Amino acid sequence: MPTQAEILAELGIPGGVAVGGAGAGSAINAEELGNDATMEQLWAMKAMEHSEIYFNLLCAVDPRLLKLTPKDDLVYSAFRKEFPDFNIGKLEEEELKSSVAKEKWRPFCMSFEKEIEDYSFATLVRIDSQDEYTEANTILVTRIQFFCIEIARNREGFNDSIRSKFKPKPRTKKVEQ
Structure with a gap:
């Protein structure tokens, strides 16, 4: 721990x-x-920072060339085997958060406990793959769900238009204290 x-x-x-x-x-x-508010805020800040970095990568690099984990092939094949019809283009919250969905996702996610570092960390994912991260286009998922969705989007061409629609945004440097 x-x-x-x-x-x-x-x-x-x-x-x-x-x-x-x-x-x-x-x-x-x-x-x-x-539900410590300070910890929740810190996790939210980290998740937002992660989403900014990832979206800038999508804006700058051919998504089919991105490798998100050392085990992308395993994640992708396991995801598509377990969820062959999951719509990655435009996510439906029910498919991720309903009690029925949670019963299916929970054991799947747990199977990556030893494979993917921080597999259960809260991570933001875009609902509509054709749009950027905004409050209305974002949902909180586990890191392994993010990897499943985004690896599939990259491999299946759902993120291909991002580079032509958006430009990377400059990030502000953190001030070391």
């Missing part, structure tokens, strides 16, 4: 303040944190 210091460092906050009374170097117990 990662320590709080490791999690905060991953979020770009080295030497961050302890949350929920946990001391530096102690392991974080998710149940103890509950």
Whole structure:
């Protein structure tokens, strides 16, 4: 289990303040944190940063050349075997978040626990593959769901038009404290 210091460092906050009374170097117990607003905000910031970087890559590089994980082939084949008719062009929240969908997705996602680092981290994905990340065009999924959807979109041509429709946006540099 990662320590709080490791999690905060991953979020770009080295030497961050302890949350929920946990001391530096102690392991974080998710149940103890509950719905800590600070942690939720930090995770949201990290997810947004990830989405900005990924979309800039889509704007700059042929998506068919992108490799999102060392195990893209495994992720793609397992996804299409388990979800052959899943519409990756325009996502339907019901197909990801309904109780029936969760029952199918949960064991699938868990099968990647040892294969994909941080497979269960919250990650933003675009609902409509032809549009950019906006509040209305974004849904929160697990990292492995993001990889399944985006690897499939890249391989199946759904992200091909992004480079002609959008340009990479300059990112602001983080100020080291």
